[in-house]
Each structure stands twice: as structure tokens, then as C-alpha cells.
Amino acid sequence: MAGNDNTFSRNRFSLTRRQLLTSAGGLAAGGAVAAALAACTPLASPKNTAWTPPASPMRFPKGYVWGAATSAYQVEGAWNVDGRGPSIWDTFSRAGGGHIVDGSTGDVAADHYHRWKGDLDLMKELGLGGYRFSISWTRIQPTGSGAVNQKGLDFYKGIIDGLAERDIRPAITLFHWDLPQPLQDAGGWPLRDTANRFADYADIVFGVFGDVDADWFTLNEPKTLAFNGYWYGSHAPGIMDPNQAAAAVHHQLLAHGLTVQAWGAHGVKGRIGPVLNLTPVTATDPAAAEQTKNVDAVENRLFLDPVLKGSYPTDAIGSANGQLPADPDQFEALVKDGDLSTISSPIGVLGVNYYGVSGVDLNGTMVKIHKTSTADWEQIWAPGLYQLLTRITKDYKRVPLLLTENGIPDDMLQNGLNDSARISYLRSHFQQAARAIGDGVPLEGHYVWALLDNFEWAEGYTQRWGLVHVDFGTQKRTPKKSFDWYTKVIAANAVSPV
Ligand code: GCO
Numbered sequence: 204m205a206g207n208d209n210t211f212s213r214n215r216f217s218l219t220r221r222q223l224l225t226s227a228g229g230l231a232a233g234g235a236v237a238a239a240l241a242a243c244t245p246l247a248s249p250k251n252t253a254w255t256p257p258a259s260p261m262r263f264p265k266g267y268v269w270g271a272a273t274s275a276y277q278v279e280g281a282w283n284v285d286g287r288g289p290s291i292w293d294t295f296s297r298a299g300g301g302h303i304v305d306g307s308t309g310d311v312a313a314d315h316y317h318r319w320k321g322d323l324d325l326m327k328e329l330g331l332g333g334y335r336f337s338i339s340w341t342r343i344q345p346t347g348s349g350a351v352n353q354k355g356l357d358f359y360k361g362i363i364d365g366l367a368e369r370d371i372r373p374a375i376t377l378f379h380w381d382l383p384q385p386l387q388d389a390g391g392w393p394l395r396d397t398a399n400r401f402a403d404y405a406d407i408v409f410g411v412f413g414d415v416d417a418d419w420f421t422l423n424e425p426k427t428l429a430f431n432g433y434w435y436g437s438h439a440p441g442i443m444d445p446n447q448a449a450a451a452v453h454h455q456l457l458a459h460g461l462t463v464q465a466w467g468a469h470g471v472k473g474r475i476g477p478v479l480n481l482t483p484v485t486a487t488d489p490a491a492a493e494q495t496k497n498v499d500a501v502e503n504r505l506f507l508d509p510v511l512k513g514s515y516p517t518d519a520i521g522s523a524n525g526q527l528p529a530d531p532d533q534f535e536a537l538v539k540d541g542d543l544s545t546i547s548s549p550i551g552v553l554g555v556n557y558y559g560v561s562g563v564d565l566n567g568t569m570v571k572i573h574k575t576s577t578a579d580w581e582q583i584w585a586p587g588l589y590q591l592l593t594r595i596t597k598d599y600k601r602v603p604l605l606l607t608e609n610g611i612p613d614d615m616l617q618n619g620l621n622d623s624a625r626i627s628y629l630r631s632h633f634q635q636a637a638r639a640i641g642d643g644v645p646l647e648g649h650y651v652w653a654l655l656d657n658f659e660w661a662e663g664y665t666q667r668w669g670l671v672h673v674d675f676g677t678q679k680r681t682p683k684k685s686f687d688w689y690t691k692v693i694a695a696n697a698v699s700p701v
Contacts, residue, residue, distance in 0.1 A: 313656065588606075592639040609632055
């Protein structure tokens with residue numbers, strides 16, 4: 204396990220972390236990053252940069268789902284209550300050693316486990332059409348296999364029924380990174396059997412909730428778990444091995460495919476798909492085209508191609524600049540006959556998490572080309588959303604899209620509740636979403652990350668992403684200014700220019 208208390212290791216796909224891993228110079232490469240930052244200019248196409256929003260409000264199609272999202276470990280707390288078993292995030296956060304910047308854990312988080320009724324009322328007040336949450340595997344199967352914990356099922360039944368009473372459509376994610384610890388002890392996602400264990404767990408959930416008309420999501424951001432968890436070591440389980448990361452990619456995708464099949468076999472209502480975080484990338488130097496193509500393969504096509512085309516890109520894994528530096532032969536050996544047809548089982552919806560763009564330099568390092576939010580990996584560039592949505596629609600078979608996450612943490616310079624930076628961010632991204640719909644993208648909804656301030660993984664409680672402020676001492680909820688603004692957007696089903 205890595206003892207990560209330096210600034211590099213906390214980032215999701217930080218320029219520094221990537222530089223550290225891909226350059227022989229290691230830490231000394233910091234100077235090169237600074238030089239790249241100083242030298243680079245955005246090369247986004249004029250079509251993307253020239254567009255300006257119309258002076259009148261942009262309207263959304265009838266039935267467009269305005270949502271907000273959370274995930275189990277980040278909000279629930281109650282880590283050892285009612286039979287819940289330990290996940291890799293309990294182990295990772297409780298281990299100390301600088302894994303979490305403020306030394307915190309998700310033991311209590313936003314105490315949503317005990318306060319969910321009030322939180323559902325807040326959603327109603329906001330006017331949400333959809334709420335995306337995740338089910339904690341270890342509440343349902345405390346050890347990740349075998350016995351089912353009825354109290355865990357009851358908790359989610361309460362939420363599902365509560366949403367129905369308030370006329371809010373559930374978007375249910377089966378897995379948001381909280382792998383049962385016993386399964387990690389057995390090898391975790393680099394082990395093929397974990398995909399089968401996941402399919403068994405999904406089978407239990409579908410058996411109980413098969414009549415719930417929802418947008419079902421298999422796994423959240425398999426990329427982040429594989430890379431941050433098994434390559435950079437900055438997230439649970441804190442491993443630093445690109446070969447394990449590559450294996451974790453394949454086995455999570457296999458788990459996704461098996462789950463889509465289980466969903467079909469149960470005749471579950473609604474539709475199902477994965478949630479992928481995707482990132483448009485741009486060369487910062489005309490000579491960096493190949494490197495940029497490699498980074499695009501690692502960041503985007505490694506996930507989109509198997510799910511939507513039934514094949515892996517050939518340029519994602521290898522030793523060239525910008526590639527995932529795992530052994531391509533070892534990776535190929537993991538992919539058994541039939542795996543790709545399982546992974547590409549037809550889906551009814553694709554969840555897309557959008558947090559921004561990145562430049563790529565000659566080293567194949569992801570570098571900064573736009574201002575970041577308080578989260579240093581998040582380069583804010585709303586036209587990138589349009590670029591991404593139109594690209595998915597053009598390059599892949601047509602599938603309904605939901606933006607399953609999009610948001611920023613509070614600006615350090617703004618006092619908590621007066622979050623006008625979040626309003627500007629959301630406005631510009633809603634506008635680009637409307638623009639994409641106007642150009643024929645089948646985008647059907649937009650979930651803001653997040654409903655509540657919560658446990659932001661390795662950043663602990665130092666970044667607040669919520670529409671609702673949470674005082675973690677008293678658990679008092681206070682809507683921020685963005686909450687009121689979003690209420691008006693939802694009521695009008697339109698986003699105004701100012
Ligand atoms: C992710 C996760 C969320 C994060 C959010 C902000 O996309 O990383 O789905 O759990 O909290 O993205 O980093």
C-alpha cells in the first residue's frame with residue numbers, strides 16, 4: 204500500500220501523477236510540467252470555441268430529467284450499522300498514513316443513512332425529476348459473497364419507495380467503488396472471479412427490485428477505480444501497479460456485461476448501462492498528435508469501444524508516451540473468448556460523467572490548458588461537454604445519454620452558501636447540453652454532482668461539491684444559492700443566459 208501524503212498522489216488523473224509515472228525523470232519532471240503549462244495554448248476547434256449562447260433562454264425537451272447525484276460511501280455514514288460489512292474504502296480511510304488529506308473517514312459522512320427522509324424532502328423542494336444514488340454492496344452482502352443482509356435491502360427499499368412517493372425517478376448505481384474488503388483480500392478487481400461475485404450481487408438486487416422502473420447503472424467510473432486505485436495508489440485499495448490496473452479495467456467491464464445480462468434475464472424494468480467518466484483531450488503541440496491519440500485511447504476509447512463496439516483499442520496499453528504502461532500481452536491473455544460479446548451486451552442508456560478537458564504534451568502527460576476548480580484535476584471548459592457528447596454520438600452507435608455527474612467544489616474564495624461560481628459553471632454546462640441536444644445528441648437528463656456536501660474520497664471533507672451545505676458537526680443542511688437557482692431552471696425547464 205502506498206503511503207500517500209504528498210500532493211501528487213491525491214489527484215484523480217493529475218498531470219503531476221501522470222508525469223511521475225510516465226517520465227524517467229520522476230519527481231524532477233516537475234519543472235517540465237511547469238514549462239508545459241506556461242507554453243501550451245488550447246487547440247480546441249474554432250467551431251467549439253466560437254459558439255456563444257443565445258440571448259434568450261435555452262429550453263430543454265419535455266421530460267428532460269433534472270437530477271442530482273450522490274454515492275453510498277460518500278453520504279451514508281453508518282459504516283458498521285445494521286450488518287454492513289467493510290469495504291476497501293473503510294480500510295483505506297481508516298488506515299491513516301495520509302491516504303485522506305484531512306485524516307477523515309466516511310464513518311459518519313453526511314449521515315444520510317439516518318437522515319434520508321429529510322434529504323428526500325430537500326430533493327422534492329428542489330423539484331428534482333431524478334435522483335442518482337448508489338447501493339452499498341456490503342450492506343447487501345456484508346462479505347461480498349454468500350449471505351444476504353435483509354436490513355441493507357430494507358434501507359434501499361425505503362429510499363426507492365420514498366422517491367416514488369415524491370415522484371422522483373431513481374437512477375440506481377450498483378457499484379460506486381466500495382468493493383467488499385474480503386474480495387480485495389482475495390485479489391480484488393485484478394482477479395477475474397470478482398466479476399462473477401459482482402454479477403451474483405447484481406442478481407440479488409434485481410431479484411428484489413426488478414419491478415422498480417429506474418435508470419440502472421452497473422459500475423461508476425471503472426477508469427477512476429482502476430487507475431487511482433490500482434495504478435496511482437491515491438484511492439482504495441492504494442495499489443501502484445499498471446498491470447493490476449489494466450486487469451481491473453477488464454474485469455470491471457466484464458462485471459458490467461454480466462450484469463447487463465442478469466438484468467435482461469430478470470426482466471427488470473427501466474434501462475441499464477455503465478457510467479463512464481470521459482475527457483476530451485487536445486494536443487498542446489502539433490508534434491504531440493500520436494501522444495494525444497494514445498491518451499484518448501486510455502481515457503476514453505478503452506471504455507467506450509468494448510462497451511459500444513465489442514473491441515479494445517490497440518493503442519491504449521503499452522510503453523509509448525501517453526499509454527497505460529502495462530504489458531499488452533498480459534492484458535490480451537486476460538480477455539477470454541466471449542468476453543467482448545458479454546461486455547458489449549446491448550445497453551439502454553450510457554451514463555456520462557463530465558468534469559472537463561485536458562491538454563496532452565510531447566511526453567504524453569496530461570497538462571493544464573484551462574483554469575481548474577478547487578479540484579486541481581478539473582479543468583473547466585464547458586464547450587468540451589458539447590465536444591464530448593457530439594463525439595460519442597458520431598463515433599458510436601446511437602444510445603440514449605444521461606449526464607450522470609457534472610459539477611464543481613465550492614470556490615475557496617466564496618463563502619460557503621453564496622456559490623455563484625457553481626451557478627456560472629452549471630449555467631455554461633447546461634447551455635452546452637442544450638446546444639448538443641439541438642444538434643441531435645440524444646441527451647435525456649443532467650445530474651448535478653452533488654446533492655449534498657460529502658466525503659470527497661482522498662480529499663476527505665476539504666472539498667464541498669453540494670447544492671446543499673452540510674455542517675459536518677451538527678449535520679444541519681442548508682441550501683446554497685445554487686440550490687435556489689437550480690430550482691428555477693428545473694421549474695422553467697430552461698436555462699437563461701444570465
Ligand atoms: C467521481 C465520483 C464522485 C466524485 C465526484 C467529484 O466522478 O469521481 O463519481 O464520487 O465525488 O466526481 O470528484
